[in-house]
Amino acid sequence: MxxxxxxxxxxxxxxxxxxxxxxxxxxxxxxxxxxxxxxxxxxxxxxxxxxxxxxxxxxxxCTRDDLAEAIASDVAALARRSPSTFQLVIDPFAGSGNTIFWLLRKLADARAIAFENDPLVHDISSRNLALLNLPLRLERIEFSVGLEHAYAAPGELVVAFIAPPWGRALDARLGLDLRRTEPPIAGIVQTIVRHFEPNPMLFAIQVHERVEPESLADVVSHFDAFEHKVYPMHLEGQNHGVLIGCVGWSLRPARGKRRRTVGSQQPERLG
Ligand SMILES: C[S@@+](CC[C@H](N)C(=O)[O-])C[C@H]1O[C@@H](n2cnc3c(N)ncnc32)[C@H](O)[C@@H]1O
Structure with a gap:
């Protein structure tokens, strides 16, 4: 088998x-x-x-080490270029806790919140983190409920890593449909934006190297700036990447527009 x-x-x-x-x-x-x-x-x-x-x-x-470290390095580099000097890192779909573990390694002074709603996953991951003496606590809660008591200080950068179950959202030909993850990505982004506005926010969404274009456009319409970056670690078609989005701030000042979208497949647009 x-x-x-x-x-x-x-x-x-x-x-x-x-x-x-x-x-x-x-x-x-x-x-x-x-x-x-x-x-x-x-x-x-x-x-x-x-x-x-x-x-x-x-x-x-799980977001295994190679990928989690690569994502965390890129996110930390961008976070350091934001107007905020302090950060709240939030992982609403923590699973093993490995991604937030790497994010905290790269953003050492950040505060952290992590949610996991599957009791068995929560139990095993919490034990793993305690065994390894890792300074991270997972809350066993549905993310939207957990968010209700999450608080960001004025001006604090909210860094949200988003990796809900893909379920059947990945199609070999069309790529990952961000409307079919469980729950859909755009709704998660909207919930977090509504909760933390007007704080500056940095979203990092784990994606596949191919993303269904309409679903991508839908998600990035919520961002002021974005980048879709692929990490070529495997054969073509097996690679993951990250969709990074800024809300409430951007590396470049907008000309004439309050909200704008930059980026697409060109990494230097946010670099
Ligand atoms: C793709 S995994 C995340 C893996 C994680 N990035 C890691 O490094 O291990 C998604 C996790 O989110 C959990 N989950 C799914 N829906 C959730 C919800 N509504 N609230 C909180 N956790 C949820 C699942 O049980 C699963 O463990």
Whole structure:
């Protein structure tokens, strides 16, 4: 039986605690790499020896080290160029907690809030973070409810990393449809913007290298500036990327317009 996305994400292993061999098998079967699911800066064998455990769904869904570190570096570089000197980092769909772990490594003085609504994922990830003594607490809560008690100080930059379950939103031909993630991306962005306005905000949305164009246009209409960046780490068609968006601030002053959209596929537009 192949250890693939169907078995781990949608099948019998979704809520099963995986053995080390199973974690490695998923990496081998899908990416020819037993260390593919490296998180918290550890290879699977190191993590397992320290007591770290993963559910099937989290092995597939987690933002593993290579990608999380790359995203966190880019986000931190932009955050440092914002008008704010202090930041609130928020991960409403925390899963393993690995992305917010990397964001805090790169934005060391930031405050952090992380939500996770699956009780089993929350339980295992919280234990992992405690075992590794990582200074991060996940709240077991639906993100929209958790947001209600999240507070940003005046002028504080809100950095939101958004990676909800993709479910069936990724189509091999059309790419990732941002309207079909669970929940859809534009609604999440709107909820966060409504909650934190008028604070400056920086959104980082984990995406695939191909994004369905209309769904992309819909999401970026909420941003003052944006960039879609791809991290070429795998074969074409298997790469992930990030959609970065600024709200309430931008690296370049707008000429004549209060809100504007810059960017598309040209990384220097926000660089
Ligand atoms: C794609 S995973 C995120 C992976 C994460 N970036 C990591 O590094 O592990 C999405 C997570 O969001 C959780 N989730 C889904 N809907 C949610 C909601 N409405 N509120 C909070 N968490 C949610 C899922 O249980 C899942 O663990």
């Amino acid at each position: 192949p250890y693939d996305r169907d078995l781990l994400l949608f099948g019998a292993k979704r809520h099963a605690v995986l053995s080390l061999e199973e974690v490695q098998q998923y990496g081998i079967d899908n990416y020819q790499d037993p260390d593919y699911v490296s998180i918290y800066g550890l290879r699977p064998s190191q993590a397992h020896a320290m007591g770290v455990r993963l559910l099937g769904r989290t092995a597939v869904e």
